[in-house]
Amino acid sequence: MDSSNTNGRGIPAAEFYEFKELSLEEAEKQLTRFQEFIAKYRFMETSIVRRVAGLDEKLPEIEKTLQTVTFLEAEQDENLDVLYELDDTLYANAQVTASNTVCLWLGANVMLEYPVAEAKTLLTSKLEAAKETLKTCKEDLEFLRAQITTMEVNTARVYNHTVELKRRQK
Template sequence: MADKQPTIETQTNPRGIPVAPFVDNVADYVSSRTEVESTLRSFQEMISKYQFMEVNTSRRAAGLREKIPDIKKTLEMVRFLKLRRDSTTPSSLETNFELNDTLYARAAVDPEDTEEVYLWLGANVMLAYPIGEAQGMLDEKLSAAQLSLANCDEDLEFLREQITTLEVATARVYNWDVVQRRKDNPDEMEK
């Protein structure tokens, strides 16, 4: 029967980002001075990976911060149309709607005849939804975007903590190595 290799479990945050190793006692962490260079290289590599994750998470958070107001604005308009449609005093309303970033058109909308709305899904795709379904979808989309933004903010804080932990660990290992070298060659340090 083959021996099973023990599995090493790495601690992670809720989205699977690994926790950086904390070096409490450098002498225990680095078993010999020959391991110092590889340990320092390993720490620098981990810092680079955390910084890469930080940049990507920041971009994702920025995109969400941009999308959330648009979703809220669209949801507000869908709710307004639904409210006007359900009201007992039907009246046409005149509005300007956006065709492009700087191009608007004037339209008269009769809320009573408005059964569906058209929503941009992205990638130049627009779809028609019944008003109630559009409101439900936008509510879900808004809550998902807000949750994702909260997760991004939490991950950014976590990543910054891990980078700081590794920077401190790097300094501790480096300083330990300097002290060991001084102990081994006290004559060289006096020159």
């Protein structure tokens, strides 16, 4: 593995392993090394898959909140009677008085009040950042899967070579 050969986020690229002839000891060392790299790639893949799943959950929430803030911005000078979602199947009626501010739930038991325009800007930037992060995560997954395939091919080739060496020894 050449540590200087990486993708944009520092994931090392797997190189196709070229060999002419290996001793049985050298081949077993290479197999162990390849299996370690495969395990590392799989760990990174699992981590990124979890991150993608989290982003897939967050994106619709951010978009829905941004739509609501945009609607409130358009109706800023009027009192509104609204039906809002408390839970997946539970809705309630409410009267929203005209206001120039909205409260955004930021998570970790934190809610902040923002002016509507600032809230819209914040949500728009969060949405763009989440989409960009999702895009890079998907690129990293593709890259990792290619590296895993390369390492599995390397492993198979060296393993087949060890089988041939063992046959020769018998």
